Amino acid sequence: MDSTDLLHILKEQAREISNEDICLARASIVDSVQDLPEKYRRAYSSDYFAYMYAAFQELRTCKISDKGEPVDIEEHRDLLLRISQQKDEGNARQMAFRRFVAVVIPYLAFIAGRTIHPPGMIFPGGLMITSQGSEYYCPVKNKQSGVELALCDFCKCRDSGELKGEVPDS
Structure with a gap:
Protein backbone atom coordinates (compact mmCIF):
# COMPACT_ATOMS: atom_id res chain seq x y z
CA MET A 1 0.00 0.00 0.00
CA ASP A 2 1.18 3.53 -0.60
CA SER A 3 0.15 6.88 0.86
CA THR A 4 -2.22 7.56 -2.07
CA ASP A 5 -4.12 4.32 -1.38
CA LEU A 6 -4.24 5.05 2.33
CA LEU A 7 -5.39 8.61 1.76
CA HIS A 8 -8.28 7.35 -0.41
CA ILE A 9 -9.31 4.98 2.41
CA LEU A 10 -9.01 7.64 5.13
CA LYS A 11 -10.98 10.21 3.12
CA GLU A 12 -13.76 7.67 2.62
CA GLN A 13 -13.80 6.84 6.34
CA ALA A 14 -13.79 10.56 7.20
CA ARG A 15 -16.97 11.01 5.15
CA ASP A 35 -9.50 14.20 37.18
CA LEU A 36 -6.41 16.04 35.91
CA PRO A 37 -5.28 19.44 37.21
CA GLU A 38 -6.83 22.33 35.28
CA LYS A 39 -3.84 23.23 33.08
CA TYR A 40 -3.50 19.64 31.86
CA ARG A 41 -7.25 19.25 31.50
CA ARG A 42 -7.31 22.29 29.20
CA ALA A 43 -4.30 21.07 27.22
CA TYR A 44 -5.85 17.68 26.56
CA SER A 45 -9.51 18.63 26.19
CA SER A 46 -9.10 21.84 24.18
CA ASP A 47 -5.67 22.04 22.60
CA TYR A 48 -5.36 18.36 21.73
CA PHE A 49 -8.87 18.14 20.33
CA ALA A 50 -8.40 21.35 18.30
CA TYR A 51 -5.24 19.86 16.81
CA MET A 52 -7.01 16.60 15.96
CA TYR A 53 -10.04 18.38 14.53
CA ALA A 54 -7.85 20.63 12.34
CA ALA A 55 -6.11 17.50 11.00
CA PHE A 56 -9.51 15.90 10.36
CA GLN A 57 -10.67 18.96 8.40
CA GLU A 58 -7.39 19.00 6.47
CA LEU A 59 -7.81 15.32 5.62
CA ARG A 60 -11.32 15.89 4.34
CA THR A 61 -10.24 18.67 1.97
CA CYS A 62 -6.71 17.66 0.90
CA LYS A 63 -5.97 16.72 -2.66
CA ILE A 64 -4.78 13.24 -3.47
CA SER A 65 -1.41 13.14 -5.17
CA ASP A 66 -0.63 10.82 -8.05
CA LYS A 67 2.72 10.06 -6.44
CA GLY A 68 2.43 8.03 -3.27
CA GLU A 69 5.07 7.10 -0.72
CA PRO A 70 5.26 3.54 0.63
CA VAL A 71 3.28 2.83 3.80
CA ASP A 72 4.29 -0.10 5.98
CA ILE A 73 1.12 -2.24 6.01
CA GLU A 74 2.12 -4.05 9.21
CA GLU A 75 2.79 -0.78 11.01
CA HIS A 76 -0.59 0.57 9.84
CA ARG A 77 -2.34 -2.61 11.02
CA ASP A 78 -0.55 -2.40 14.38
CA LEU A 79 -1.70 1.20 14.81
CA LEU A 80 -5.31 0.30 14.03
CA LEU A 81 -5.11 -2.70 16.37
CA ARG A 82 -3.89 -0.50 19.23
CA ILE A 83 -6.67 1.99 18.58
CA SER A 84 -9.27 -0.79 18.47
CA GLN A 85 -8.04 -2.09 21.84
CA GLN A 86 -8.81 1.20 23.59
CA LYS A 87 -11.65 0.70 26.07
CA ASP A 88 -15.12 1.66 24.93
CA GLU A 89 -17.32 -0.61 27.04
CA GLY A 90 -20.27 0.24 24.80
CA ASN A 91 -19.88 3.93 25.63
CA ALA A 92 -21.07 5.98 22.62
CA ARG A 93 -18.61 8.77 23.38
CA GLN A 94 -15.62 6.45 23.53
CA MET A 95 -16.74 4.55 20.43
CA ALA A 96 -17.01 7.84 18.51
CA PHE A 97 -13.58 8.89 19.76
CA ARG A 98 -12.08 5.59 18.60
CA ARG A 99 -13.65 6.00 15.13
CA PHE A 100 -12.39 9.57 14.97
CA VAL A 101 -8.78 8.78 15.95
CA ALA A 102 -8.74 5.70 13.67
CA VAL A 103 -8.96 8.20 10.81
CA VAL A 104 -6.97 11.14 12.19
CA ILE A 105 -3.95 9.37 13.72
CA PRO A 106 -3.09 7.36 10.56
CA TYR A 107 -3.43 10.59 8.58
CA LEU A 108 -1.03 12.42 10.89
CA ALA A 109 1.44 9.51 11.10
CA PHE A 110 1.49 8.17 7.53
CA ILE A 111 0.26 10.98 5.27
CA ALA A 112 0.99 14.34 6.89
CA GLY A 113 4.11 13.15 8.73
CA ARG A 114 3.25 15.21 11.78
CA THR A 115 3.26 14.59 15.51
CA ILE A 116 0.34 12.82 17.17
CA HIS A 117 0.13 15.46 19.90
CA PRO A 118 0.40 19.16 19.05
CA PRO A 119 3.80 20.82 19.37
CA GLY A 120 3.85 22.82 22.59
CA MET A 121 1.48 20.41 24.34
CA ILE A 122 2.29 20.26 28.04
CA PHE A 123 2.65 16.97 29.91
CA PRO A 124 2.55 16.33 33.65
CA GLY A 125 5.65 17.79 35.22
CA GLY A 126 5.49 20.83 32.94
CA LEU A 127 7.42 19.21 30.10
CA MET A 128 6.24 19.76 26.54
CA ILE A 129 6.71 18.75 22.94
CA THR A 130 9.38 21.01 21.45
CA SER A 131 10.99 21.46 18.07
CA GLN A 132 14.41 22.21 16.73
CA GLY A 133 14.36 22.86 13.02
CA SER A 134 12.20 20.18 11.42
CA GLU A 135 12.61 17.72 14.30
CA TYR A 136 10.12 17.35 17.16
CA TYR A 137 10.97 16.08 20.63
CA GLY A 146 6.44 -0.34 23.91
CA VAL A 147 3.44 0.35 26.17
CA GLU A 148 0.77 -1.93 24.75
CA LEU A 149 -1.93 0.68 24.05
CA ALA A 150 0.24 3.78 23.61
CA LEU A 151 0.46 5.26 20.13
CA CYS A 152 3.84 6.95 20.68
CA LYS A 164 20.58 16.20 26.20
CA GLY A 165 22.64 13.41 24.66
CA GLU A 166 20.94 10.73 26.78
CA VAL A 167 21.05 7.15 25.60
CA PRO A 168 17.51 5.81 24.94
CA ASP A 169 16.19 3.08 27.24
CA SER A 170 16.49 -0.38 25.71
Whole structure:
Protein backbone atom coordinates (compact mmCIF):
# COMPACT_ATOMS: atom_id res chain seq x y z
CA MET A 1 0.00 0.00 0.00
CA ASP A 2 1.18 3.53 -0.60
CA SER A 3 0.15 6.88 0.86
CA THR A 4 -2.22 7.56 -2.07
CA ASP A 5 -4.12 4.32 -1.38
CA LEU A 6 -4.24 5.05 2.33
CA LEU A 7 -5.39 8.61 1.76
CA HIS A 8 -8.28 7.35 -0.41
CA ILE A 9 -9.31 4.98 2.41
CA LEU A 10 -9.01 7.64 5.13
CA LYS A 11 -10.98 10.21 3.12
CA GLU A 12 -13.76 7.67 2.62
CA GLN A 13 -13.80 6.84 6.34
CA ALA A 14 -13.79 10.56 7.20
CA ARG A 15 -16.97 11.01 5.15
CA GLU A 16 -18.65 8.48 7.45
CA ILE A 17 -17.90 10.51 10.59
CA SER A 18 -20.84 12.74 11.41
CA ASN A 19 -20.94 16.01 13.32
CA GLU A 20 -22.56 14.07 16.15
CA ASP A 21 -19.59 11.64 16.16
CA ILE A 22 -17.22 14.58 16.43
CA CYS A 23 -19.19 16.05 19.35
CA LEU A 24 -19.20 12.68 21.09
CA ALA A 25 -15.45 12.26 20.48
CA ARG A 26 -14.84 15.68 22.01
CA ALA A 27 -17.01 14.76 25.00
CA SER A 28 -14.99 11.54 25.41
CA ILE A 29 -11.77 13.54 25.68
CA VAL A 30 -13.36 15.86 28.25
CA ASP A 31 -14.56 12.82 30.23
CA SER A 32 -11.12 11.20 30.18
CA VAL A 33 -9.31 14.20 31.68
CA GLN A 34 -11.79 15.31 34.34
CA ASP A 35 -9.50 14.20 37.18
CA LEU A 36 -6.41 16.04 35.91
CA PRO A 37 -5.28 19.44 37.21
CA GLU A 38 -6.83 22.33 35.28
CA LYS A 39 -3.84 23.23 33.08
CA TYR A 40 -3.50 19.64 31.86
CA ARG A 41 -7.25 19.25 31.50
CA ARG A 42 -7.31 22.29 29.20
CA ALA A 43 -4.30 21.07 27.22
CA TYR A 44 -5.85 17.68 26.56
CA SER A 45 -9.51 18.63 26.19
CA SER A 46 -9.10 21.84 24.18
CA ASP A 47 -5.67 22.04 22.60
CA TYR A 48 -5.36 18.36 21.73
CA PHE A 49 -8.87 18.14 20.33
CA ALA A 50 -8.40 21.35 18.30
CA TYR A 51 -5.24 19.86 16.81
CA MET A 52 -7.01 16.60 15.96
CA TYR A 53 -10.04 18.38 14.53
CA ALA A 54 -7.85 20.63 12.34
CA ALA A 55 -6.11 17.50 11.00
CA PHE A 56 -9.51 15.90 10.36
CA GLN A 57 -10.67 18.96 8.40
CA GLU A 58 -7.39 19.00 6.47
CA LEU A 59 -7.81 15.32 5.62
CA ARG A 60 -11.32 15.89 4.34
CA THR A 61 -10.24 18.67 1.97
CA CYS A 62 -6.71 17.66 0.90
CA LYS A 63 -5.97 16.72 -2.66
CA ILE A 64 -4.78 13.24 -3.47
CA SER A 65 -1.41 13.14 -5.17
CA ASP A 66 -0.63 10.82 -8.05
CA LYS A 67 2.72 10.06 -6.44
CA GLY A 68 2.43 8.03 -3.27
CA GLU A 69 5.07 7.10 -0.72
CA PRO A 70 5.26 3.54 0.63
CA VAL A 71 3.28 2.83 3.80
CA ASP A 72 4.29 -0.10 5.98
CA ILE A 73 1.12 -2.24 6.01
CA GLU A 74 2.12 -4.05 9.21
CA GLU A 75 2.79 -0.78 11.01
CA HIS A 76 -0.59 0.57 9.84
CA ARG A 77 -2.34 -2.61 11.02
CA ASP A 78 -0.55 -2.40 14.38
CA LEU A 79 -1.70 1.20 14.81
CA LEU A 80 -5.31 0.30 14.03
CA LEU A 81 -5.11 -2.70 16.37
CA ARG A 82 -3.89 -0.50 19.23
CA ILE A 83 -6.67 1.99 18.58
CA SER A 84 -9.27 -0.79 18.47
CA GLN A 85 -8.04 -2.09 21.84
CA GLN A 86 -8.81 1.20 23.59
CA LYS A 87 -11.65 0.70 26.07
CA ASP A 88 -15.12 1.66 24.93
CA GLU A 89 -17.32 -0.61 27.04
CA GLY A 90 -20.27 0.24 24.80
CA ASN A 91 -19.88 3.93 25.63
CA ALA A 92 -21.07 5.98 22.62
CA ARG A 93 -18.61 8.77 23.38
CA GLN A 94 -15.62 6.45 23.53
CA MET A 95 -16.74 4.55 20.43
CA ALA A 96 -17.01 7.84 18.51
CA PHE A 97 -13.58 8.89 19.76
CA ARG A 98 -12.08 5.59 18.60
CA ARG A 99 -13.65 6.00 15.13
CA PHE A 100 -12.39 9.57 14.97
CA VAL A 101 -8.78 8.78 15.95
CA ALA A 102 -8.74 5.70 13.67
CA VAL A 103 -8.96 8.20 10.81
CA VAL A 104 -6.97 11.14 12.19
CA ILE A 105 -3.95 9.37 13.72
CA PRO A 106 -3.09 7.36 10.56
CA TYR A 107 -3.43 10.59 8.58
CA LEU A 108 -1.03 12.42 10.89
CA ALA A 109 1.44 9.51 11.10
CA PHE A 110 1.49 8.17 7.53
CA ILE A 111 0.26 10.98 5.27
CA ALA A 112 0.99 14.34 6.89
CA GLY A 113 4.11 13.15 8.73
CA ARG A 114 3.25 15.21 11.78
CA THR A 115 3.26 14.59 15.51
CA ILE A 116 0.34 12.82 17.17
CA HIS A 117 0.13 15.46 19.90
CA PRO A 118 0.40 19.16 19.05
CA PRO A 119 3.80 20.82 19.37
CA GLY A 120 3.85 22.82 22.59
CA MET A 121 1.48 20.41 24.34
CA ILE A 122 2.29 20.26 28.04
CA PHE A 123 2.65 16.97 29.91
CA PRO A 124 2.55 16.33 33.65
CA GLY A 125 5.65 17.79 35.22
CA GLY A 126 5.49 20.83 32.94
CA LEU A 127 7.42 19.21 30.10
CA MET A 128 6.24 19.76 26.54
CA ILE A 129 6.71 18.75 22.94
CA THR A 130 9.38 21.01 21.45
CA SER A 131 10.99 21.46 18.07
CA GLN A 132 14.41 22.21 16.73
CA GLY A 133 14.36 22.86 13.02
CA SER A 134 12.20 20.18 11.42
CA GLU A 135 12.61 17.72 14.30
CA TYR A 136 10.12 17.35 17.16
CA TYR A 137 10.97 16.08 20.63
CA CYS A 138 8.62 14.57 23.18
CA PRO A 139 9.39 14.22 26.91
CA VAL A 140 7.51 10.90 27.19
CA LYS A 141 8.36 9.20 23.89
CA ASN A 142 10.73 6.57 25.30
CA LYS A 143 8.70 6.18 28.49
CA GLN A 144 5.63 5.22 26.43
CA SER A 145 7.39 3.29 23.69
CA GLY A 146 6.44 -0.34 23.91
CA VAL A 147 3.44 0.35 26.17
CA GLU A 148 0.77 -1.93 24.75
CA LEU A 149 -1.93 0.68 24.05
CA ALA A 150 0.24 3.78 23.61
CA LEU A 151 0.46 5.26 20.13
CA CYS A 152 3.84 6.95 20.68
CA ASP A 153 5.65 4.36 18.56
CA PHE A 154 3.85 5.78 15.51
CA CYS A 155 4.61 9.43 16.23
CA LYS A 156 7.34 11.27 14.34
CA CYS A 157 8.62 12.82 17.58
CA ARG A 158 11.98 11.82 18.88
CA ASP A 159 12.63 11.51 22.60
CA SER A 160 13.58 14.77 24.36
CA GLY A 161 16.49 12.93 25.98
CA GLU A 162 18.25 13.03 22.62
CA LEU A 163 18.58 16.79 23.02
CA LYS A 164 20.58 16.20 26.20
CA GLY A 165 22.64 13.41 24.66
CA GLU A 166 20.94 10.73 26.78
CA VAL A 167 21.05 7.15 25.60
CA PRO A 168 17.51 5.81 24.94
CA ASP A 169 16.19 3.08 27.24
CA SER A 170 16.49 -0.38 25.71
